Amino acid sequence: MPKLIDLTGHKFGKWYVLEYAGDSMWSCRCECGTMLKINGAALRSGKRKHCNRCKNKAQRSRHIGKIYGNWFVLKYESIGKYLCRCNRCKKEHSVLIGNLLRGNSKQCNACHKKYSKRISKHNMSSTQFYKIWANLKKRGNICREWRDNFKNFYKDTCKDYVVGKHIIPIDKKEEMDVANYKWSTGFLQPGKIHITINGITMSKAEWARYYGISRQGFDYRLKNGLVDNVKG
Template identity: 30%
Template sequence: MARRIVDLTGKRFGKLVVVEVAGRDKHKRVTWKCLCDCGNEVVIRSNNLRTGNSESCGCEKWAKNKTVRNLTGEKFGRLVVLERDNSITGKVYWICKCECSNQTTVWMGHLVTGHTKSCGCLKNEQKNTVPKRSSAKTQRWSVYIRNINGNKCMLCGASENLHAHHLDSYLENEERRFDIDNGVCLCQRCHWKFHRRYGFGNAKAEDFHEFAGLPPYERDLIEIIDVDEALKGRKPKWFKEALEMSEEPTDLGRVVKLILNAKNLGDLKEASFYLNRFVERSKQK
């Protein structure tokens, strides 16, 4: 016999007022459409309302998280933090003044990790002072690194599209540019995933060792994010190539579905599996 639904319509739970029954979730539990004091509508299960697990649409949690580290006055590379940019919601951004007098807005994560050190002027200067990587000396170093690694990617074992990766950044470590102990062999895909996670131009050896120690599915997460971006029209190169070569991108569809509905680590591992199978099948087309 079905249990009688306790009508919660009109009742208040924290910042939420119940508007109407929304239906049932995949586990057949009753859900309610609620209106938050901030104006957002959200669908929440009965038990989460009654136990106090959900008392807002999420804005309450965001308000608590506003007590983030105050970076005002701190210096990161060439940037001095002036104030927080409150016009951007979600991630925390800071307005900074560069030594060259330009102002720029930077995500907090990029500041504290050293990913962003200037308004862009530092990168422009480095372009003019760093020797071209196409030099004969660079090429010899690159060939040597690939050879001593058996012409295989150290992370996935691939033997095609190989790159010689500098453990300590080529840009910031002039004395180690041609050090044979400062290089590892990576395939194009793994090389790209590393730099998408740790940035370009200021990576360190410890970053690579951390990356190499991650489980494969976690290294794939950066590509999973790009699948999501691809849906919005910002297709990365690897995605375009794979999509063009694949006649039936079923696995990609599964990846997208798993990302959008991910509930736990298992879902992300499964997304990683289908993503890799999609790429491998595309190569065989």
């Protein structure tokens, strides 16, 4: 029988070892005050670092301070609910964490109605121009004035738009805005194959990063018609 390793007085994670309790178990106290008998091997291997109470507390606190859409998470309220502040109107509301993580709730109901009406007033949501704007937002590197308001994007770019062209930045290192864009029918870089999807043109590697897949995965989707509105 192997010699017993005395763990008394040692600390493992948040557990303080108080005394041997027999049968390979040790009486321990968590930093929060919780008392529990724990297997010595589990303590030494790091499998038991804290009590369930502290584990749940750590899981709840990991969302605090994060931003989901226009919600800023202030604090944990109750099971599954967090107090959040809408960054548009600065009002506070309780929001289910599942709705935050899935993107079902991005702002308060008042702001959702307000900004949804503002977008719908242009009556262009079914046009190719609107699809170009929507996909450009997903790409990310555009100025706030365009990202937050389709009308601003349309007003600044419609004058030189021609059906079949795609929008690209003049300087790819800078965000796209009224001074840094052009409509193009050519390739972005000579020697590289570029693909236009919903009016946005990027290289295959850039599209792969956009979809979060490998270059081979994007080629497979392209070959099997799994990407909509493609122009090679």
